[in-house]
Amino acid sequence: MDNLILLEKFANPELIHSLSLGDKLVASLNVMILGMGVTFIALVILWGLIVLMCKMLKSQEKEIKIQQEVSVEDSIIKDPTIDGVENEEELVAVITGAIAATLRTSTHNIVVKNIKRITDPTPTWARAGRMEQMNSKIFH
């Protein structure tokens, strides 16, 4: 029997019981070879692409790094929320350190996850509003 016709019968729950045990075994082996083949090919292609990606990024790395830093700085100026994220992590680091010191344990073991800036629940402009009031005290 032709392989395709066999697989077609095999894939039909009504017809599969008409196949002999030998036919079923042949079809099953087909499925296994095809299945393992496709799985290996797919993952090998991914392997190749990861290696390629790694090499391409490495060659451009220094250049990109500089660009990134510049663009991050730009966006910090444009969008305070980005630096918010950065600063929040710094803040957490500081607080983690403080509590860890109290407890005399390593900072690797605790994270003060939820000490947040006021900006987080309220929109950014709320913080800015408060900054305004604070700054106006300084300037006037």
Next chain:
Amino acid sequence: MDNLILLEKFANPELIHSLSLGDKLVASLNVMILGMGVTFIALVILWGLIVLMCKMLKSQEKEIKIQQEVSVEDSIIKDPTIDGVENEEELVAVITGAIAATLRTSTHNIVVKNIKRITDPTPTWARAGRMEQMNSKIFH
């Protein structure tokens, strides 16, 4: 063509292509005038109502304030969960201050959001149960 009939044709995706460019322009301008008109009228009405609300509240303000305070006190007695909210905020304020002092930064920048009373996850009575045990130590 009568405006209403024109707008009706204009609003029908099957018929709109039968209109001349002039008719389309007239209809569009109609839409714009109507649209901007309604938008302005709606928001002007809101403006008026806000002003009205502000004035009415101001005239009643002192009276209401006193009433509010009384009713809040009542409900505190009746319902401990309400004061729970109040106290939680106070507690957060205290803790914020403490951590801020450690870090020598302004309390405006950090919020200890998640230091919670035990009451929060468990129903209120759980807290009361614990209070019972504590108090019974005092009374007996």
Next chain:
Amino acid sequence: MDNLILLEKFANPELIHSLSLGDKLVASLNVMILGMGVTFIALVILWGLIVLMCKMLKSQEKEIKIQQEVSVEDSIIKDPTIDGVENEEELVAVITGAIAATLRTSTHNIVVKNIKRITDPTPTWARAGRMEQMNSKIFH
């Protein structure tokens, strides 16, 4: 009228209005007796089962306790996440104590709910990865 037929008519929103007030009252009383009866029987059975459960557990208690401790220890060895939960609670207890001391309030009133181990957001292996780096410094 037979009770079952009466209740059947009573339960039919089309036919109920054909019943006399007396019939309705009889049917209602039936519903009440049946309803309160079933409610009491159900809750009395639960009462009995709770008492039974309590007695059975008490008789096996010591035996089970020993078994439990052993099996917990086993699973600690097999699955670090379980001890993670235990330790996290310990850690929280320690931190609660520390903050409470600062604030001079009872530890019954505050819970530092969200001081978490690094393990919590990232899968366990991430922590292990970090441990690996730390330990490798020790061993090499």
Next chain:
Amino acid sequence: MMIHTITKFLYDTGFRGLFEQPGNIIMIIVSFVLLYLAIKKGFEPLLLIPIAFGMLLANLPFADLMKPHGGHGDPGGLLWYFFQGDEFGIFPPIIFMGVGAMTDFGPLIANPKALLLGAAAQFGIFTTFIGAILLGFTGQEAGSIGIIGGADGPTAIFLASKLAPNLLGAIAVAAYSYMALVPIIQPPIMKFLTTKEERMIKMDQLRTVSKTEKIIFPIMVTLVVSLMLPPAATLIGMLMLGNLFRESGFTKRLSETAQNSLINIVTIFLGLSVGATASAKNFLTEETLKIVFLGVVAFAVGTAAGVILAKIMNKLSGGKINPLIGSAGVSAVPMAARVSQVVGQKENPSNFLLMHAMGPNVAGVIGSAVAAGMMLSLFG
């Protein structure tokens, strides 16, 4: 010409709708009153704010937020989609799961006699049922109205959506309003039925309950109640599943989701859509007035029945049970239990009844789910 367009526009505004259907004006005012009660008086605001807002939105003329889905290309109103979760009986059991995850059945396991009080307080449900029949309601409607006395919002909504959808709005509003009024309705009844000596009784400290008992309990209740009364399986099963998430020790993340984001999401959708069923046609009727009247009867009778059984149990136990804990059997967790505490403490400031009242209180939740199952079994 432009004038025609403007006239047509004015014709399409909701103001004309208000003139043509003045009932909507009254419904909007009712929604404002409910918002006032919820926000200023603290009446069960978590439910009454969404219910009142749904009522407001559904009664805005021509806004069509309850328009049924008309098939592909003809979508329904937003609140109609939310309402499907009520109509299909999906939302109330999910809320029950969250309630289960928030509930500690420990005080009930420590003192299982409290189950009797949780049963007795359901007497209000069936008394009210008779009252509703006598006032001309059908069996289906009377059953749904009676459940108001069960003092469990989700149970009342679950039953009303199945048996009397036309009364859903009025029943939900009555159920949550009276739950908010528990501290006002109950104390006079409790004082009237008890002596000063009874109110001063101090009860023994409850035993501690082991983790194993707390884990077996929800499974046992699900099995027993569902076998006795299959229609109660959905509500009881989900309540106990939530509790199992809470007690198992391994499913903290499911328990937290059940009692936070999931119950909140469902509360918003349920509240809005239940409120939206209160159209002028459904709500501004004599029936609503009757429901309001019957609801307070239900609460009062339930309270009294609980206190009276507690008095009897006190006699039989030789003075060890404070009858004030009987009123907590109506459920309304944890308010009714707090009322027992407050009334008891007034007589004797060193008396702490709260934990003892929590037993009947959570038993009342099981009791009213059983009663609801009974109504479904008879009238479903």
Next chain:
Amino acid sequence: MMIHTITKFLYDTGFRGLFEQPGNIIMIIVSFVLLYLAIKKGFEPLLLIPIAFGMLLANLPFADLMKPHGGHGDPGGLLWYFFQGDEFGIFPPIIFMGVGAMTDFGPLIANPKALLLGAAAQFGIFTTFIGAILLGFTGQEAGSIGIIGGADGPTAIFLASKLAPNLLGAIAVAAYSYMALVPIIQPPIMKFLTTKEERMIKMDQLRTVSKTEKIIFPIMVTLVVSLMLPPAATLIGMLMLGNLFRESGFTKRLSETAQNSLINIVTIFLGLSVGATASAKNFLTEETLKIVFLGVVAFAVGTAAGVILAKIMNKLSGGKINPLIGSAGVSAVPMAARVSQVVGQKENPSNFLLMHAMGPNVAGVIGSAVAAGMMLSLFG
């Protein structure tokens, strides 16, 4: 023989699909460009990442993620199910509820004149509408395209799903892209239309707004806007419900869920499914180019109209209003307000316009919901 099977397998891969429908390749590249803009340039990533990923998934040949539900036993594609939330108009109002829970209307209540600026900025919507008509779009399509100028993603998606589902993908992409470009589009227009003296105007401190005002405001807005324009009730109602959750003081848990887990869940489903409507057939058309062009016009005209009205108001008020706050009326909360702040501070480093610009900014949200209601009323 095995070779036949392999040939058949290769025949079924998506690679053949890409050869047969090269439009899909272009769409996949478009999705990559959007991902790049979202991740590298920070263009509204919360929405554009799901939109772009939905676009990617829906354009993978033979993956059939937008296959309609074919009844029992023939399930549809995942993104098709998510899309029902857009088609039925369920998701955008839920997002609006979350936005309402995040928004403080205080600055608007303190300075209600700002409502005029929020109205003026909607001029961009109607100008663009005329432009779209002249470019050959139908009224339904032109209305949906115009709303891009309202600078509210959910409003644009809500309207496009109802009036012009075929343009949904392009409109959503344009709306969110231009919102991300607000800091680039607006400043030159603002500088061109104002003098240095105007930009240096310092505004008076805003009065504090009481809790009562903040509670009454959302109820009032819902009532007034919905009565004037019933089709706006769904969006405005849900926006204001979210705000009431925020301000009531009793519904913190509902407010937090509305602005966290619920809005996040809906954002994922909405973004994915809106992106998935951008098939090659719908997206790679002349219409999309026209929409991209009209979108920038809409933003520019809206900005200009806001600034010009603010200039007039400044004149009338005797120099007390900085015209830079007018541009914030397009909404794009809170970016447009921040742009006012930044441009103002460049002239005068001690000038803090942000809170003043928040008034027109949140008024712009109401304004564009009203304009959307108008479009629905005329073309729905």
Next chain:
Amino acid sequence: MMIHTITKFLYDTGFRGLFEQPGNIIMIIVSFVLLYLAIKKGFEPLLLIPIAFGMLLANLPFADLMKPHGGHGDPGGLLWYFFQGDEFGIFPPIIFMGVGAMTDFGPLIANPKALLLGAAAQFGIFTTFIGAILLGFTGQEAGSIGIIGGADGPTAIFLASKLAPNLLGAIAVAAYSYMALVPIIQPPIMKFLTTKEERMIKMDQLRTVSKTEKIIFPIMVTLVVSLMLPPAATLIGMLMLGNLFRESGFTKRLSETAQNSLINIVTIFLGLSVGATASAKNFLTEETLKIVFLGVVAFAVGTAAGVILAKIMNKLSGGKINPLIGSAGVSAVPMAARVSQVVGQKENPSNFLLMHAMGPNVAGVIGSAVAAGMMLSLFG
């Protein structure tokens, strides 16, 4: 007369149902055993508690929790509504999105050779497939049973709902039970196939992976796998979308919702409804016993295949790869990787294989999604 009513009531209780369908009693006992395993033994409790509880609820006689929706006025059972999310293939991809948001593919990107091991371990799937065919299952059923060896609950449920809904309950129970048994099933096989020297091999520190690589990776995998195997697009796409939310740096709130409230909600609904498919008729069959047997074969063969390929790779690389990491390719993240760590550390206490095993471990997730796509392509 009252006696008739009581008789009728007793006739309606579930007890009669248990007598008439004693299979339900066995199913209830099975659910208790699963609850015991989940709670006392810690067998994947997050999934097995909902599954077992769903099984309990669905087998309560006359409770009808799986009754299909009968149209307006005839609502279905609660669990039937939840089941629609499985039947339409909505829930498993959402869980995959959450898994993606929790997964760090860094160790795989640092050592992409691990992909081979993730592929090899899928050998168990196809061996089991042949076994199932020989035991008389259809191709659809055999494919679904095989996927148990993929050690990914959501993948197994996704495939079984599409190809063999009648076996869904048994497959889900087997998949999660064996995942819980990984620490017991794998070590003897690993020790049998490796020498002491091999087990003691220390591997080089992995390089650090840049943020850019982590962002490109999910997009690349989605594109490549979906083009090769379109039916895998839904699972792989959602897995990688979740991962992109995690890595993009801008979508922290979407990532957190995907891995917390959203995945928890879906886990509850999915678990309950999958368990509810295990009716006595579906579950108490010879097929279930065969599935239980085939499942353990699948795990064992997959483990062995991974270890053997790792041994070969070790030979080819000149002794740099510890073969113990091969077993992690079956996925069961992160348990299988931890098993590699534990077995390795027993030979050499200073050996830390965990990070090295995470590569094959997450590769195994991709591998079994590919295998599932293959089954859908052949039998869908």
